[in-house]
Amino acid sequence: MSALLDVRGLVKEFPPRRRREPPVRAADGVDVALEPGQIYGLVGESGSGKTTVARCVLGLERPSGGSIVYDGLDLASRDRDVVRRARREMQLVFQQPAAALDPRMTLRQLVAEPLRTHKLARGAELAARVEQLVGEVGLSPALLDRYPHELSGGQCQRVVIARALSTGPRLLVLDEPTSALDVVVQAQILNLLLALRDERGLTFLLISHDLGVIGHLSDRIGVMYVGRLVEEGPSSDLLAAPRHPYTRALLGSRRGRGSASLDAAPPLLGETPPPWAAPAGCRFHPRCPLREQLGRPAICEQEQPSLTGSEHRAACHFQEQT
Amino acid sequence: MSALLEIDDLAVDFVREGRVAARAVRGINLELATGEALGVVGETGCGKTVTGLSILRMLPATARTSGRIVFDGREVLALPEDELRDLRGRRISMVFQSPATSFNPVFPLGRQLQHVAERHLGIGRRASERLVVERLREVELPDPERTMRLYPHELSGGMLQRAMIAMAILCRPSLLIADEPTTALDVTLAEQILRLLRSLQREHGFAVFFISHDLDLVGDFCDRVAVLYAGRVVESGPAAVMLAEPRHPYTRALLSALPRRGRPGTPLEAVPGNVPTGLEEPTGCAFAPRCPLAEDRCTSAPPHLAPIGAGRSVACYRWEDA
Secondary structure: OOEEEEEEEEEEEEEOOOOOOOOOOEEEEEEEEEEOEEEEEEOOOOOOOOOHHHHHHHOOOOOOOOEEEEEEEEOOOOOHHHHHHHHEEEEEEEOOOOHHHHOOOHHHHHHHHHHHOOOOOOHHHHHHHHHHHHHHOOOHHHOOOOOOHOOOOHHHHHHHHHHHHOOOOEEEEEEEEOOOOOOHHHHHHHHHHHHHHHHOOEEEEEOOOOOOHHHHHOEEEEEEEEOOEEEEEHHHHHHHOOOOOOHHHHHHHHOOHHHHHOOOOOOOOOOOOOOOOOOOOOHHHHHHHHHHHHOOOOOHHHHHOEOOOOOEEEEOOOOOOO | OEEEEEEEEEEEEEOOOOOOEEEEEEEEEEEEEEEEEEEEOOOOOOOHHHHHHHHHOOOOEEEEEEEEEEOOEEHHOOOOOHHHHHHHHOOEEEOOOOOHHHHOOOOOOOHHHHHHHHHHHOOHHHHHHHHHHHHHHHOOOOOOHHOOOOHHHHOHHHHHHHHHHHHOOOOOOEEEEOOHHHHHHHHHHHHHHHHHHHHHHHOOOOEEEEOOOOHHHHHHHHOOOEEEOOEEEEEEEEEEHHHHHHOOHHHHHHHEEEHHOOOOOOOOOOOOOOOOOOOOOOOOOOHHHHHOOOOHHHHHHHOOEEEEEEEEEEEOOHHHHH
């Protein structure tokens, strides 16, 4: 099966903080391929570059290198019709639902807006489409004349999703869609997303710092650390048998493992460096417990490892030794 | 053993223009023994932060508080201002969620900690400097003499959170109120901070009032847990047994909504509806409209928090069926 979205060697550089410094690489050679109908989860801590990848895919940032191909269409193309078609088929859902909605518009107006903008419906058909979309995301039609401030966080996120669905997209990019929500509301929204994937055959690029959310939804997972993909593979494999020491540390940081787990040494020391202070060689080497265990082999600080493996790949010089 | 902290029928309303605008806490009873860690859990708006703030009488002027809070034999709500100052920061201290906004940006970090020490302990500048260096070392900040001369913006989020903990333990308090102390941090960093709090608590024996929305986290860190819903405690008991065998349907709902507990790719158990926000007192149980076990009596008279043995209490008529 060919990929619906194929990101290859994506590089995004931002201007340095001071002149004469090299540019900051927020994303550095990221490969992500999404099959139609798949949920791909990109997980990482702040500064890992996951949101930069999403912004490049959506055309909100121009990549500095690499390629992004959507359904055979190169998004770097100068043909505006090509780009417009691809853009219409991709929609996004961000973290702060309340901030994504115009406070002066009612729910009805908010959901109608993209349909009007793209000239997809008018008059009675518009009203019917709005009601159908609102129902599809599980909101009562009684709410149609409410304003965003009269809705709960979960209801706002449903409105954002209804708006995203209105243009009939095939790909949804979800950037921390439930991070601002309480657990029960999060569960409601995650269930809605799973149902929409099944009913509409949507493809999701899901971005989150929360391995619980990523693990629950995703068919495939990519783990990012300081701009690089360090591990990538089918969700069940990656969670059951992680190959990169960073992925193992992330999994070891999950709570709910009992009181004694807090008396053991923390899975990782130090903090994740910002992208402008990315270490040479393997970016994880200064914090890597495996490197310590192996007596600090020189290659870790000299050579940047690339992703190796077939279905399940990791970027670690010593991924076999676990 | 007598309780270090006793909260007795605490109720907090917020007024606006002479009228009650929100009823945040509607009658809470909690007890905390010396050296104990109590987890206070619930969703946004359940009253957990308001309860924490009322222990220090730090609520805004629009709050109307009733009930009793007894700390170490003293009635906090009736204490004159000067005695209250002696309590705050010295006997009871607080760690907030967001370290970046909890320091004054225009003073070096060390000065801010020294100020607290000088004021509460009546010591001079030299002595306070020595004390601050010692505490910064206790929270494992590297090179304390140098770090204390830095301004808050020169420190990373993890370092600032350590500094806030250093400030909280400066005067060796008997009670630490921690309001979502790791929620704003990256997961691997949150792990380090939790372990630090745990080891400091083990060493110095202070009690912790741990406010969090995360049941798994609270379950690992705390001895006992109280679950709040709509301004009331619905269930409390020893952390391990309560989370393994929740008796209140709301506690169950919180647990089964966690993505980690579901089977990947399948819908999570998510109770429908939203947390009530109305001002009116429900005639029955506040959770009844969303509860899978609700029956007639649940909506006619509210169940009271009652002991069910083994140090546990539940406010539910049907706890034996849960």
